[in-house]
Amino acid sequence: MKKPEYLVSGEFARLIPVATKPELRNTCVTCAMLMAVEEFAESLLGTLGAPTGKRAKTRAWVEPVFKSSKNDSKDRPDALIVVDNGRREWRALVEAKSRGADLDSVQVDRYLDIAKEHGVDAVVTISNQFVSTPTQSPCDINRQKLKKVSLFHWSWSYLKTEAKIQISKSTVSDPDQSYMLEEYVRYLEHDSAGVSEFEQMGKEWVETCKLYFAKSKVDKKSPLGAAVVSDWDELMRCTALRMSRDLETNVTTVLSAKERKDPNGRLEALQNTFTSTGELKSRLNVPGAASPISVEAxxxxxxxxxxxxxxAPRDKKRAPATVTWLLRQLSKTEDGSIMIVAKWPGRTQETCAELVQIREDSEILVRDRKGQLPRTFEIRAVSDLGGKFTQRRNFVPELVSCVTRFYEIVGQHVVPWQAPPPKPKKVRSADEEAIKPESVDETEEKNSEHLDDDDLRTMDSGYTETPEEVRPIPSFEEVDT
Structure with missing residues (x-):
């Protein structure tokens, strides 16, 4: 494939690379998959703003060098991706790291300058670092530089998860392309690729845990709080990816529109909450689940x-009936740590009881509020990790286990309440309308319209002939006579 005229040098990305550097080899294979598997390219690049559709063609060059660049020719990004659908061309520079290497903010900053100079739309970074969404970056970048160029980030684990989901759902129509995607997953799972999950909290975790356990706090301006919040964010993203692979669907962290627009502001707010309360909170969205899963450390x-x-259901007349509705959904849940919290309207204090106790007596959750209906139910599992909580390496698998187990025993069984569909108003049939009682005036008026001379003579004689089915019931005096 001939390289673009605006490049001095650059090798076309190959499916079987000859590069010796792990990050360059991984980048080359990934770019080749984006070119070969249309569905894979559309799911990844389409969310970044690249054109999609059957006419969209993806090409990539490794270690590109632009002509007349103001920067040193040694500043070579790992790849250039070009997507063209005949009407619009979208381009992105790629910078990747593998194994334990983190992205260099200064280096990414220089690539943003190169992208701006040559009209490149975006810079995409790839590493083993985790972020909540691809629009966030693990690098501290001057926001002014992102007015003309967009910055995105993928983790290698995210790419592997996306490929696995497409394979499991059979979204790739071509069998050859599906086989290539399977081989791509196999490649990333090999130790030589250097792809790793989030394995442990940072060194600041132990010191911070000791402070809060001793009823002390971390100063808002302390680097300890920022480091712990950053690790927590990566851990929750890693947990979402693991659940995505297990459930074969995209599990994501819940972010508001404001948080998606201002990732740095979100982290600052999370840090302020953490330093004042000692609590780390996040929510995960599982497609089709009754509600997001809240996680708190x-x-x-x-x-x-x-x-x-x-x-809580709104079609019940008694509070115990609403509790029974929830118990039916948790009939397969045997974990003794599950608790149910009923939240009532207004300022009424919430009630709480263990699931085991509620099964024996549903009234224990209602208590003296039988005249009211609960507004919501919170299903809660609390795990006391003890010494494992402060251990950097043990805390990560323990938390992931808490979340995945909760979804297994609770999340997959609970369904949201839905109001029953409205019933149609009963309409009288034609037969019912025919025998509908009429007033005396209406009956005489209808009869007079069809009377002939014989009928009139019969009426004058005082005799009328009453149909059998509508003849009046005789009185007791008439029967005696």
Whole structure:
């Protein structure tokens, strides 16, 4: 494939690379998959703003060098991706790291300058670092430079997860392309690729846990809080990816529109909440689940709380009936740590009881509020991790286990309440209308319209002939006579 005229040099991305550097080899294989598998390219590049559709063609060159670049020719991104659908061309520079290497903010900053100079639309970074969404970046970049060029980030685990989901759902129509995608997953799972999950919290975790357990706090301006919040964000993203692979669907962290627009502001707000309360909170969205899954780590109590909140049914007349509705959905849940919290309208205090106790007596959750109906139910599982909570390496698998187990025993069984469909108003049939009682005036008026001379003579004689089915019931005096 002939390279673009605006490049001095650059090798066309190959499916079987000859590069020796792990990050360059991984980048080359990934770019080749984007060119070969249309569905894979559309799911990844389409969300970044690249044109999609049957006419969209993806091409990629490794280690591109632009003509007349103001920067040093040694500043060579790992790849250039070009997507063209005949009407619009979209381009992105790629910078990748593998194994334990983190992205260099200064280097990414220079690539943003190159992209702006040559009209490149975006810079995409790839590493083992995790972020909540591709629009966020693990690098601290001057936001002014992102006015003309967009910055995105993928983790290698995210790419592997996306490929696995497409394979499991059979979204790739061509069998050869599906086989190539399977081989791509196999490649990323090999140790030589250097792809790793989030395995442990940072060194600041232990010190921070000790402070809050001793009823102390971290200063808002302290680097400890920022480091812990950053690790927590990566851990939740890693947890979402693991659940995505298990459930074969895209599990994501829940972000508001404001948080998606301002990722740095979101992290600052999360840090302020953490430093003041000692609690780390996040929510995961599982497609089709009754509600998002809330995850909370409390450094003061050294516990992890996983919960879901569902609306109570509105078509019940008694509060115990609403509790029974929820118990039916949790009939297969045998975990003794599950608790149910009923939240009532207004300022009425919420009630709480263990699932085991509620099964024996549903009234224990209602208590003296039988005249009211609960507004929502919160299904909660609290795990006291004890010493494992402060251990950097052990905390990660323990938290992931808490979340995945909660979804297994609760999340997959609970369905949201839906109001029953409205019933049609009963309409009288034609036969019912025919025998509908009429007033005396209406009956005489209808009869007079069809009377002939014989009928009139009969009426004058005082005799009328009454049909059998409508003849009046005789009185007791008439029967005696």
């Amino acid at each position: 409390d450094l003061t109590r050294r516990s992890v709380t996983v919960s879901m909140t569902v609306d």
